[in-house]
Amino acid sequence: LTPARIAALAERRRGIGCDQLVTLSPPTRPGADVFVRFFNPDGSEAGACGNASRCVADLLWRTGGTTRPVLQTLAGLLPARIEASGLVTVDMGQPRLDWQAVPLAAEVDTLHLPLPGDPAALSMGNPHATFFVSDFSGLGEGAALEHAPLFPQRANIGFAIMENPARMRLKVHERGAGVTEACGSGACAAVVNAVRRGLAERICDVELDGGMLRIEWTPDDHVLMTGPAATAYEGTVDLTAYPS
Incomplete structure (x- = not known):
């Protein structure tokens, strides 16, 4: 592969x-x-x-x-x-909040990145930046933000609308994939960043285009993600039919 x-x-x-x-x-x-x-x-x-x-x-x-x-x-x-x-x-593990762990290219406050829109950043095993917005009109900027110099390994770019402290709507431009219908680690990052900003409770429902997730940031600093899974189909593939 x-x-x-x-x-x-x-x-x-x-x-x-x-x-x-x-x-x-x-x-x-x-x-x-x-x-x-x-x-x-x-x-x-x-x-x-x-x-x-x-x-x-x-x-x-x-x-x-x-x-x-x-x-x-x-x-x-x-x-x-x-x-x-x-x-x-x-259990998605502990969020990594230090700038070096995200990673970022410079030592900055991960709760307020020096970028237009004032995003927050962390790592859930992959780098995330969350923008708290009133609408999704800025979603098209995700590709440019993914490649911003501040993100040496690129980043997943989330746009979150807080409906109330226990519920948010989220869209994510995923690193290497573009805008997807749902991003589980992005939902985890968005809730943790929202809690850090004082915008959300530690248990928060996240509505994505692909469905609902419940995210809990526990007192012992672990992030639990709960949601459905469904099988679309099963099959086999001849890998040699594809470029090496």
Whole structure:
């Protein structure tokens, strides 16, 4: 799975089509059930993906019966659980608030980045910047913001509208993917940043175009993401039919 092959598979007209390509392999760390890697549609690798983590946990439950799988990722071990309702909760770990951990190109306050629109930034295993807005008219600026010099590894750019302290609407321009219908790690980042700004409660419902997520920033500094997972289809692919 070279970057060129991943990009060809992710292409929606001539490939399978996806916002994220995920690979599963045997774990290399004790306590993990599977080693998960996430790839963007441009072939670059992401350290974490909340929605894909829920899908993997759901797959392990349906195929192996485990209700509490642990996913090994480049961002660390992510414990998950299948709720009685069938929803999936993933412990996305601790948000990283230091400028070097995001990472940013300069030492600045991650709660108020020196960019127009006054975004806040953090890492959920991948870099995020959240803009708190009154409407989504600025969504088209996401591509330029993704590549802003302040983000040496680029960034996921979220635009959040606070409806009340327990509910927000969110759209995300994802790094390497563009605007997607939902971004799980982006929802986690947006809620944490909203709590840091005094705009949200520590349990907040996030409405994305693709559905609803409930995000909880726990007192012990972990971010829990709960939402659904659904199978679209299953199939096989001849990888040799795609560029290497």
